[in-house]
Amino acid sequence: MLTPATQPANKMIKYSKILQSPQFTFLVGEEETPMSIHAAALEGLSDPLNAMINNGMKESKSKVAIFKDVDVEVFAAFCEFAYTGKYESTLANYLNEHPEPDQETTEDESDQSSKNRQTEDSDEEEEEEVDEGNVVALYDQYSFEMRLDFWDFQKRKFGRDLRWKLVFDRLEFGFTMKVYSFATKYLIEPLRQYCLRIIHEDLRNFRVDEENSHIILDLLKSTYLHTSSQEPDGQSLMRDLVIHYVTCKFTTLAKDEAFTCLVESNGEIGSDLVIAINKRKHGRKCKCKCRQQDK
Numbered sequence: 001m002l003t004p005a006t007q008p009a010n011k012m013i014k015y016s017k018i019l020q021s022p023q024f025t026f027l028v029g030e031e032e033t034p035m036s037i038h039a040a041a042l043e044g045l046s047d048p049l050n051a052m053i054n055n056g057m058k059e060s061k062s063k064v065a066i067f068k069d070v071d072v073e074v075f076a077a078f079c080e081f082a083y084t085g086k087y088e089s090t091l092a093n094y095l096n097e098h099p100e101p102d103q104e105t106t107e108d109e110s111d112q113s114s115k116n117r118q119t120e121d122s123d124e125e126e127e128e129e130v131d132e133g134n135v136v137a138l139y140d141q142y143s144f145e146m147r148l149d150f151w152d153f154q155k156r157k158f159g160r161d162l163r164w165k166l167v168f169d170r171l172e173f174g175f176t177m178k179v180y181s182f183a184t185k186y187l188i189e190p191l192r193q194y195c196l197r198i199i200h201e202d203l204r205n206f207r208v209d210e211e212n213s214h215i216i217l218d219l220l221k222s223t224y225l226h227t228s229s230q231e232p233d234g235q236s237l238m239r240d241l242v243i244h245y246v247t248c249k250f251t252t253l254a255k256d257e258a259f260t261c262l263v264e265s266n267g268e269i270g271s272d273l274v275i276a277i278n279k280r281k282h283g284r285k286c287k288c289k290c291r292q293q294d295k
Helices: 015-020 047-054 058-062 072-084 088-097 103-121 126-141 143-154 173-185 189-205 213-226 237-248 257-265 267-281
Strands: 002-004 023-028 033-038 064-067 164-166
Touching (some): 023 072, 033 072, 047 058, 058 064, 072 088, 072 173, 072 189, 143 237, 173 189, 173 213, 189 237, 213 237, 213 257, 213 267, 237 267, 257 267
Antiparallel strands (some): 002 164, 023 033
16 A cells, blocks of 8 residues: 655644644444544544534534444544544554455355356346447457556546555555545545545556456445445546546456456446446546546
């Protein structure tokens, strides 16, 4: 994973003000784990959370709020970000406590799932197989142009343009997706942009091949599990970013049977993929805000 090498001067936190401000307690997760944060740490970071703490809502009087639908680890990442502008310590703890699954077991389960899928599909009408065939044919026709589009993917920017350094060998997209979902729900734009930068930079440096393509498939599934098609400021920036990468690496990913199964079984992914391929096939630039964040 990645972390900013330096903290911009204009983002330096006034710790004296923060530490002198009152603390607010969140009861997080199913077990309502108490987690406290200084009120001043949320100023200018999240309007909904700031209103909850400072603007006369019932929570501001009791100084307690219940977040049962939030993972404790995700909220810990948010708190670390509120104080430091990053959450690498929380991520390191998460990686230590959640070992990477055995790939052989994962592949066996995937093979069995694929066999079951083939059996279930054997009696379906041929029309249901046309969409995926169209995607593959469409990509084969313009594969050279799509490969060139990876340069366009590399140039994308989110928030402030920072220098990065590798601090973890293992990629862990799922956790960042959960943090991104939390940041989107509570309008924490700096944290949202931070998550986008992490995913973008990891993908820029990841060399996908037939042996490790399952990592990108897991990212694709996690993206569509934890995000929605629309966000407060328009289309999903994370979905757009991940689908952009998938179109760039389609030739490699399409060799994995699990990719075909995923596209066939998830209508949103299949639809977004066709739209993205057509858009870039015709050379149309993305007009969403994701490419204009730092202008």
